[in-house]
Amino acid sequence: MHELSVTQNIIKICTEEANNHDVKVVKSINLHIGELSGLIPQCIQYYFDIASKGTPVQGAKLVIEKIPVEISCSSCGYNGKLEKGKYSCPVCNSFEVKITKGREFMINSMEVD
Numbered sequence: 001m002h003e004l005s006v007t008q009n010i011i012k013i014c015t016e017e018a019n020n021h022d023v024k025v026v027k028s029i030n031l032h033i034g035e036l037s038g039l040i041p042q043c044i045q046y047y048f049d050i051a052s053k054g055t056p057v058q059g060a061k062l063v064i065e066k067i068p069v070e071i072s073c074s075s076c077g078y079n080g081k082l083e084k085g086k087y088s089c090p091v092c093n094s095f096e097v098k099i100t101k102g103r104e105f106m107i108n109s110m111e112v113d
């Protein structure tokens, strides 16, 4: 159900944008989804196709870019990506890390006709 509310939000924001700029057809919507956001791109497109009927964004293709997880290590100062499946610092193995990227969800841009 998480994806459904997120999708309705996307449709609401993009419909407002389209109306503000007198856009009739939205071709695609570019989204950034963090790997830790827990959102499944296929689900978003599925809900989007259903929920966008009758809105200016109906039929738009969702172009989803996954944002990898990045951390900042307070032990050695490392900033950057994690090794896959690990939640410790790849340099010093410390768990004193803060997640700096990968939780975000945002609408990056919209392509219109």
Ligand SMILES: [Zn+2]
Binding pocket: 073, 074, 075, 076, 077, 078, 089, 090, 091, 092, 093, 094
């Ligand atoms: Zn470290």
